[in-house]
Amino acid sequence: MTATVITIAQQKGGAGKTTLAAQLAVHWAGSQKKVAVLDIDPQASLTAWHMVRRRTLADQDAGGIHLSTVAGWRLGTELDRLRQDFDVVIVDSPPHAETDAKAAIRAADLVLVPVQPSPMDLWAIGPTLDVARKEKRPFLIVLNRMPPRGTLPEQVIAKLAEDNLPIAKASLGNRQVFASSMMDGRGVTEVGSRTTAAAELRALADEARAYAQSVSKK
Template identity: 35%
Template sequence: MIVALLNQKGGVGKTTLALHLAGQWARQGQRITLIDADPQGSSLDWSQLRSREGLPRLFGVVGLARDTLHRETPELARDADHIVIDGPPRVAGLMRSALLAADLVLIPVQPSPFDGWASAEILALIREARIYRPEMLVRFVLNRCGTRTVLARETARTLADHDPPVLTRTIGQRIAFAAAAQSGRLVFEHDDAGPATREIAEVTAEIDGLEVGRSSR
């Protein structure tokens, strides 16, 4: 499965979520390659920090921030159970290429009306990509979310009837993500029993349960 995390709005936690999905699958014994398709190279920076800290390699990270991504990804996918694409910001050519490569597109959003408005452009690109990839699955994922706040509940309720729909499981606003990232770690290495670790595992399990490649929704 090739999973692309895309949103043209910055600051929604796209890279953090991409790294943790890759890490959770790797933790379960699967072969994972993460493609850093963001010219800023945040995932590559994380991987290099991890190496400097002397931590074991969990999965490969490859820089591929170019609009030939969809043609180069199948070769990488031959040696992996999952490919995770940490998508680009507002670069239309790169975004289109990532969409053409993906079996599943995850759109991380925070519980804010501004994030909803910012998603309009990526949704237009998704409609365009589905002409060529009608089987591509798309889901919103609520990230950096205070689950007990009114705004979070309202956002989840709004997206519940949306097309594309939202994942049931959410990721909270957790200090653990920043604390782990400072040393090139993931949250399960920082606090294996913490809520951030549990939420990542729940989101990953929900993704595993999707009929990727067998639905055109």
């Protein structure tokens, strides 16, 4: 078994990295994948969510999602170990391009870069993309918290397209259930499998894995 390693990275804080990591982990665990999440963000939000999930489910295994918090010089060794034991490894990286974030990007089969429809998010992706390019790692922009209408999202998408950046076809809407489901350590595919939010998440998860597999063959 060799896992697909997906690192979620974005220099700007509050872009939705942890929410994306947790939601993808829940979906893939529910799809019978062996899933590990690696929290290297000093804020440890993913770790906190995992602890709540264990309590909610009364399950030390957190519903089939393994948590690791190894960072620093042990990060590379831990990722090598997780690759051998799981189908998918999701890394939640710090909101800045420091050493651990660079190492997580270097080890990734795919880097997901969440971008909200705002100029600040758009301007903040440069350092992350620079690291991915330097390490020759494929990346995919994920449009996150998208409103149902408005000119700003269109402007952001146009700018990303103008720069010829790879954008996921699937996007996540600005839906309260993404955050509210995490209050109980769950994900949208568990609390509302027929909701629009769950459909968006499933579409993104399928696209991300397919993209990772396609670029690995090149």
